[in-house]
Amino acid sequence: xxxxxxxxxxxxxxxxxxxxxxxxxxxxxxxxxxxxxxxxxxxxxxxxxxxxxxxxxxxxxxxxxxxxxxxxxxxxxxxxxxxxxxxxxxxxxxxxxxxxxxxxxxxxxxxxxxxxxxxxxxxxxxxxxxxxxxxxxxxxxxxxxxxxxxxxxxxxxxxxxxxxxxxxxxxxxxxxxxxxxxxxxxxxxxxxxxxxxxxxxxxxxxxxxxxxxxxxxxxxxxxxxxxxxxxxxxxxxxxxxxxxxxxxxxxxxxxxxxxxxxxxxxxxxxxxxxxxxxxxxxxxxxxxxxxxxxxxxxxxxxxxxxxxxxxxxxxxxxxxxxxxxxxxxxxxxxxxxxxxxxxxxxxxxxxxxxxxxxxxxxxxxxxxxxxxxxxxxxxxxxxxxxxxxxxxxxxxxxxxxxxxxxxxxxxxxxxxxxxxxxxxxxxxxxxxxxxx
Amino acid sequence: xxxxxxxxxxxxxxxxxxxxxxxxxxxxxxxxxxxxxxxxxxxxxxxxxxxxxxxxxxxxxxxxxxxxxxxxxxxxxxxxxxxxxxxxxxxxxxxxxxxxxxxxxxxxxxxxxxxxxxxxxxxxxxxxxxxxxxxxxxxxxxxxxxxxxxxxxxxxxxxxxxxxxxxxxxxxxxxxxxxxxxxxxxxxxxxxxxxxxxxxxxxxxxxxxxxxxxxxxxxxxxxxxxxxxxxxxxxxxxxxxxxxxxxxxxxxxxxxxxxxxxxxxxxxxxxxxxxxxxxxxxxxxxxxxxxxxxxxxxxxxxxxxxxxxxxxxxxxxxxxxxxxxxxxxxxxxxxxxxxxxxxxxxxxxxxxxxxxxxxxxxxxxxxxxxxxxxxxxxxxxxxxxxxxxxxxxxxxxxxxxxxxxxxxxxxxxxxxxxxxxxxxxxxxxxxxxxxx
Numbered sequence: 001x002x003x004x005x006x007x008x009x010x011x012x013x014x015x016x017x018x019x020x021x022x023x024x025x026x027x028x029x030x031x032x033x034x035x036x037x038x039x040x041x042x043x044x045x046x047x048x049x050x051x052x053x054x055x056x057x058x059x060x061x062x063x064x065x066x067x068x069x070x071x072x073x074x075x076x077x078x079x080x081x082x083x084x085x086x087x088x089x090x091x092x093x094x095x096x097x098x099x100x101x102x103x104x105x106x107x108x109x110x111x112x113x114x115x116x117x118x119x120x121x122x123x124x125x126x127x128x129x130x131x132x133x134x135x136x137x138x139x140x141x142x143x144x145x146x147x148x149x150x151x152x153x154x155x156x157x158x159x160x161x162x163x164x165x166x167x168x169x170x171x172x173x174x175x176x177x178x179x180x181x182x183x184x185x186x187x188x189x190x191x192x193x194x195x196x197x198x199x200x201x202x203x204x205x206x207x208x209x210x211x212x213x214x215x216x217x218x219x220x221x222x223x224x225x226x227x228x229x230x231x232x233x234x235x236x237x238x239x240x241x242x243x244x245x246x247x248x249x250x251x252x253x254x255x256x257x258x259x260x261x262x263x264x265x266x267x268x269x270x271x272x273x274x275x276x277x278x279x280x281x282x283x284x285x286x287x288x289x290x291x292x293x294x295x296x297x298x299x300x301x302x303x304x305x306x307x308x309x310x311x312x313x314x315x316x317x318x319x320x321x322x323x324x325x326x327x328x329x330x331x332x333x334x335x336x337x338x339x340x341x342x343x344x345x346x347x348x349x350x351x352x353x354x355x356x357x358x359x360x361x362x363x364x365x366x367x368x369x370x371x372x373x374x375x376x377x378x379x380x381x382x383x384x385x386x387x388x389x390x391x392x393x394x395x396x397x398x399x400x401x402x403x404x405x406x407x408x409x410x411x412x413x414x415x416x417x418x419x420x421x422x423x424x425x426x427x428x429x430x431x432x433x434x435x436x
Numbered sequence: 437x438x439x440x441x442x443x444x445x446x447x448x449x450x451x452x453x454x455x456x457x458x459x460x461x462x463x464x465x466x467x468x469x470x471x472x473x474x475x476x477x478x479x480x481x482x483x484x485x486x487x488x489x490x491x492x493x494x495x496x497x498x499x500x501x502x503x504x505x506x507x508x509x510x511x512x513x514x515x516x517x518x519x520x521x522x523x524x525x526x527x528x529x530x531x532x533x534x535x536x537x538x539x540x541x542x543x544x545x546x547x548x549x550x551x552x553x554x555x556x557x558x559x560x561x562x563x564x565x566x567x568x569x570x571x572x573x574x575x576x577x578x579x580x581x582x583x584x585x586x587x588x589x590x591x592x593x594x595x596x597x598x599x600x601x602x603x604x605x606x607x608x609x610x611x612x613x614x615x616x617x618x619x620x621x622x623x624x625x626x627x628x629x630x631x632x633x634x635x636x637x638x639x640x641x642x643x644x645x646x647x648x649x650x651x652x653x654x655x656x657x658x659x660x661x662x663x664x665x666x667x668x669x670x671x672x673x674x675x676x677x678x679x680x681x682x683x684x685x686x687x688x689x690x691x692x693x694x695x696x697x698x699x700x701x702x703x704x705x706x707x708x709x710x711x712x713x714x715x716x717x718x719x720x721x722x723x724x725x726x727x728x729x730x731x732x733x734x735x736x737x738x739x740x741x742x743x744x745x746x747x748x749x750x751x752x753x754x755x756x757x758x759x760x761x762x763x764x765x766x767x768x769x770x771x772x773x774x775x776x777x778x779x780x781x782x783x784x785x786x787x788x789x790x791x792x793x794x795x796x797x798x799x800x801x802x803x804x805x806x807x808x809x810x811x812x813x814x815x816x817x818x819x820x821x822x823x824x825x826x827x828x829x830x831x832x833x834x835x836x837x838x839x840x841x842x843x844x845x846x847x848x849x850x851x852x853x854x855x856x857x858x859x860x861x862x863x864x865x866x867x868x869x870x871x872x
Contacts, residue, residue, distance in 0.1 A: 030535045061537035064546060067503040101497035109545015154713040157690040183746040254593040258739045277590040282751050308715040315718050
């Protein structure tokens with residue numbers, strides 16, 4: 001096999017000025033500029049094959065993740081991709097446990113976001129090399145090989161490689177073609193951002209209903225009366241049988257969360273998302289126990305730093321919905337570990353998306369889960385925000401409220417050159433024009 | 437009151453080449469270069485008063501924390517110190533919850549280490565301005581004022597400001613003079629680093645016994661037979677009545693930790709420190725339950741990212757010893773929140789120290805705890821490593837195995853100019869000489 005030696009890990013700070021329009025505003029993040037640390041892996045003597053990966057950020061702070069990628073680059077440059085893919089768990093351990101750098105994590109915060117961007121780029125590269133979309137690469141890998149990409153450190157008390165291998169299904173061509181035609185259910189978050197007017201909320205609900213959506217998420221947590229008003233608006237617009245979910249973005253302490261959500265029970269939310277600190281496993285468990293009689297589930301995950309936190313959320317019966325993120329944990333290797341644990345505990349995964357490139361990535365993971373792991377759509381859906389996809393070379397296709405399995409090779413993470421030139425911070429065309 | 441306006445937040449990457457001598461080596465960090473992101477806060481129109489703060493690191497990765505400090509600086513520069521100190525919790529919330537930057541934490545990893553360095557510098561500055569060591573500033577602050585520095589977000593389910601105020605003792609001049617003369621008990625970690633030979637271990641034990649030490653900590657976790665050999669050596673040297681503690685630096689999974697430590701019970705360790713992932717609250721609880729019949733406690737904390745993790749370790753009966761660190765959480769404001777919670781749960785605090793500047797800082801906190809909060813020395817001791825103190829302008833004084841309360845104003849965090857000039861990375865005299 002010809003070596004695929006990594007020549008260079010390039011990283012860019014890309015920021016979209018979304019704060020200008022209140023898109024994405026919530027109770028804790030009032031003015032996000034949706035951004036990413038964008039990684040391109042270049043191969044020696046090959047000007048065509050590249051790997052693209054990113055970690056989503058909110059604007060300021062991206063420069064810290066960019067620095068962290070630069071610091072990791074020396075562990076990646078010069079390596080042969082085949083050797084990485086042949087012992088991906090070993091490589092993952094090497095970069096997450098580097099003996100000096102692990103101190104500034106370990107496996108959390110800026111350094112782990114940087115790991116995500118680099119590891120996602122390596123998966124994109126692998127899938128492109130195999131000429132397959134990532135979901136198909138995951139489906140086609142032999143079970144032993146797929147499971148061998150996971151570092152099981154700190155999770156062997158709940159799951160082992162042998163158990164994971166056992167869980168994987170035989171190939172299911174009918175499920176693959178279902179994903180290519182009907183696709184996997186999506187839900188929309190676009191009807192209920194905090195910055196939107198009543199009219200906007202109402203007309204967005206109608207629009208998404210017409211588009212075939214049956215599940216709708218609304219931001220809550222800044223003002224109880226406003227929340228009631230907005231939820232009534234949405235519930236009236238979507239009717240009693242569709243799913244309504246609410247999202248507090250970590251706004252509350254434990255007792256406050258229970259009280260506030262209890263006040264909203266009449267609107268029959270399916271779940272309350274991020275009621276409190278993403279680090280508070282026992283707090284989520286307390287909230288889940290209190291809300292169970294009201295038939296309201298607890299969901300969290302977009303800021304769960306790693307598999308160890310997810311392990312405990314599952315052990316503690318703290319969540320009814322597991323919201324993996326594609327680039328907060330250390331890339332696919334770690335995310336699929338959470339999928340396996342969630343299956344073991346019988347908890348549905350409903351991926352976090354939106355942001356920059358998150359819809360692009362998580363569709364691959366959820367489609368793999370459907371084809372190879374759980375075979376389930378019940379209570380499972382992928383977040384959908386129709387925003388910023390025009391900057392990607394392979395934007396996701398959502399039809400009648402379903403993600404259609406992507407066809408292009410890779411992880412759908414390549415950003416268009418023109419978008420990079422415009423939105424690279426601080427020297428791209430857009431940013432240099434507004435700063436002058 | 438004259439404004440004390442912050443002109444500039446200066447940050448430097450300082451690295452000491454400790455990997456050359458295997459000082460500080462453990463099962464997970466085999467070649468640390470003890471380092472720090474070193475912050476100096478400059479005041480407008482004042483060339484004398486400055487604040488010094490730092491976050492300890494292990495070498496590579498310091499540049500990421502330095503970048504994070506630079507990113508925080510814009511929230512600090514131009515502020516009036518009096519306004520910060522008058523609403524320190526509000527300021528702390530502002531820098532930890534900045535609406536865009538919190539995404540790369542929140543309150544963890546590189547960005548939280550940066551918060552620690554900045555906040556520690558603000559406390560150093562405050563104490564210098566009051567012409568007191570930090571411990572005395574903490575002791576003298578009115579209870580309401582002291583407690584008002586804490587951001588209680590996410591911990592009100594276990595503790596409230598009113599409870600904290602209630603806990604604080606009246607002034608105890610006799611306790612203050614005891615701390616200035618006898619001091620607070622220390623333990624040594626210097627007898628049992630993994631890189632040391634048997635002879636070195638043996639002669640170090642004798643030396644520390646002669647110096648008056650009664651508690652000794654040994655690294656374990658790389659090889660069970662080596663551990664038994666080293667522990668026998670130390671237990672024989674110190675005798676049956678002194679304290680022997682063991683530290684695995686996160687080496688094990690949950691089951692492995694229980695099995696390994698059970699094998700070491702004959703050496704009667706007081707605690708096993710960091711048996712597994714610092715994020716695994718439920719894992720620590722499982723280990724603690726299994727080791728309780730063996731009379732071995734569980735200790736952790738040096739990598740606990742914030743007060744939310746400590747809250748849960750206490751709620752879950754996961755630790756018998758609470759090892760706060762002075763610069764992994766967001767500075768004194770957050771660390772004293774953990775002291776209050778530990779008192780409520782009846783768990784002794786035994787601060788993590790060593791590294792760069794950690795002994796310097798934690799002595800202030802533990803001495804404050806003794807004088808104002810718990811009044812206890814039972815089962816409480818401060819880690820002591822006699823290493824790198826020569827680089828500080830006010831090094832700690834340890835006599836007969838006790839830390840003597842510091843007299844100099846500030847938080848003992850000022851590094852000598854000459855050391856900065858030598859060890860600043862990569863352009864200081866030392867680093868530019870070895871790179872040539």
